[in-house]
Amino acid sequence: MTRTRGDLAVPQLEPEVFDDAIVAVALTSGAEHRLVYYNDAFRDLFGPRELGARAADAFTEEKAARYVQMLDEVFHDRRGRQVTGPRTTEGIFPGAPGRRHFIYSCSPVVSRFGPGVLTVCVDTTAQVDAVERAEQLSQDRQEALHRYEALMGAVTQTVWLMKPDGAISELVGDFEDFTGEEWRPVIDEEWLSYVHPHDRGHLLREWQQAAEGDPSMFVCTFRLRIPSGEYRHVQSRAVPIVRDGVIVEWIGATADIEDQWRNRLRERLLARVATVTAAADVPQAFGAVAAAVVPELTDACAVFLLPTPGVISEGETVTAVRVATTARPGLPELPPLRNESYAVGPVARHVIDSRRPKLLVFPAGDPPAGILPEVSLEWLRAARATSLTLVPIVIDSAVVAFACAAGCADSPPPGSGDLALLGEVLHEVREPLRQALELQRTRHTALTLQRALLTPTPQVPGAELAAHYQPASKDAEIGGDWYDALLLPDGSVTLTIGDIAGHDLDAATSMSQLRSMLRVIAYDQSRPHTPAESLAQLDRVVDGLDIAPLVTAVHMSLTPSPGGGWHAAWSNAGHPPPLLLPAVGAPRFLEGSGPDLPLCVAPAESRVTCHHDLAPGDTLLLYTDGLIEVPGTDLADGMADLAEAAAAAALRGLSLADLCALLLAGVLERRDDAAVIGFRPVPRAPEVSEARIARLL
Structure with missing residues (x-):
């Protein structure tokens, strides 16, 4: 069959001709590569696949991504492609026959399904x-086969034959050009001086392991010194030639693998750098950077952070x-x-200003004075450091830090390749470090704002008032918890405690706005509000201005009563209930009719004001859920534990401030920040009349 495109007849493929073919055949159609046909041989090789599905959905194995990409390429440029190197399917697809090897080709065709591949x-x-x-054949074959397999399996840069006593009987290659030294006829200690000091022990152990007991293949990667004094990675591979159970010689090859080794190292280091993105703070991020390059590129690494990134004026003292x-x-x-x-000293200053790395080489244990702080210099002396490389860390066109990589003990100075790779690794971490620095700045701003709002409680005549706040951890100091205490001109007091969803700068900003607005509402005595009315008005404003996503709070008004007591009136917007510690009696939660809805949920809903009279010596605690939420426990259990701990602490006669601090310190495994504010009426001194005073005088 043919299809006509203008005057040109294009043969149309009939895929069914491949039904009985012994090779596997599949046909896809269209730019989405819909699988429209495959024969029995294809099913036997890859297992059943869904007809009509896109190739990306039909071939979901990880290794199939390259095949789908090739379909795109062939379909769009109409040029066939072949993959002649063996490919492997692990056979994990349902119905697949197991691990199989294959080669394949992709060709553009036109079928009744339209253009395809x-x-x-x-x-x-x-x-x-x-x-x-064949590759796994044992090495007890004849001598010719041994030599053939050894030579074919080794990288043939330098081929050598060695007697069991270490004498070289034959050498083919450019060892002298590679090292700049004449080949010694015997592998001895002087020959080992060409080997990197850190690799000599490893090389000897690998050789002894291969030579002792049952002879086995020797494979070892180590560094050899080249004429410039730098070192390059080589790999030696050798097999023993055994006759009548006795090793008569070794045949081996040594190849320069520096480029391959460095490429693999680059991949490993860049993979390690990925851990920087998971760092919780700036020191941890820089710590991940230092750990990424030790020990492969350097013996030790330290990072020094500059306090203010940006342009530094000439003559200005730079600190780190x-x-x-x-x-x-x-x-x-x-x-x-x-x-x-x-x-920082002049060398580090030059690195910062020039934004170029600097390599210093010095006698073992004798680093230049003033280049680093004395505590670092003392360590370099103890470690017998021989070199120091200072590398600037540049983010957003500013030097924010510099790394110091040290070669210690008998380590030779790093080569140009080491320095280039070190610079590349530090270059790759710019973005995660920038994010960590930005997060630190944001956290610092939010924390400063939050602490500015959590002001000391006022002095209240006739009552003791205290508050305390504690973050969940040093790594998460920003929280949405807040408290406030306001002494009004008429002698009454308003207490508020709340929790805003979020732990970031937005949460701290929203907290500031809510606190300020509620203060204004409470302070306006021209139109007195009950606590319920105050929260309802705040709810309408917050919802209208879209200030916060969700807020829980308890807002309370406390007015003095005759006899030294106080009357408490409060409204609860989805918050844990106040805890009362009576001067006489067991502690209890003032739950009233239950909490109303949180703020920002239903602003039109009415709210309830609850009431309770406090006697002198009673203690009233408002707190956030961080004080009662413990992983793996029920919230009711947390409330019960709080009541028990508060009652036990109250019996000790602690001040209200000490009581609040003790309750916060007693919660283990806290994942959220927590705040508590307490109020305790105290007996007032009896009033003395003027006549009484006159008589006393």
């Missing part, structure tokens, strides 16, 4: 398995704080981080 696969499992079995340190095992213990600033 024809995929032809050849099952090469038998051939690949045969190759794998050591925020992270990491060292490889076997070196002296690192000095603790103390958050102390120090004035």
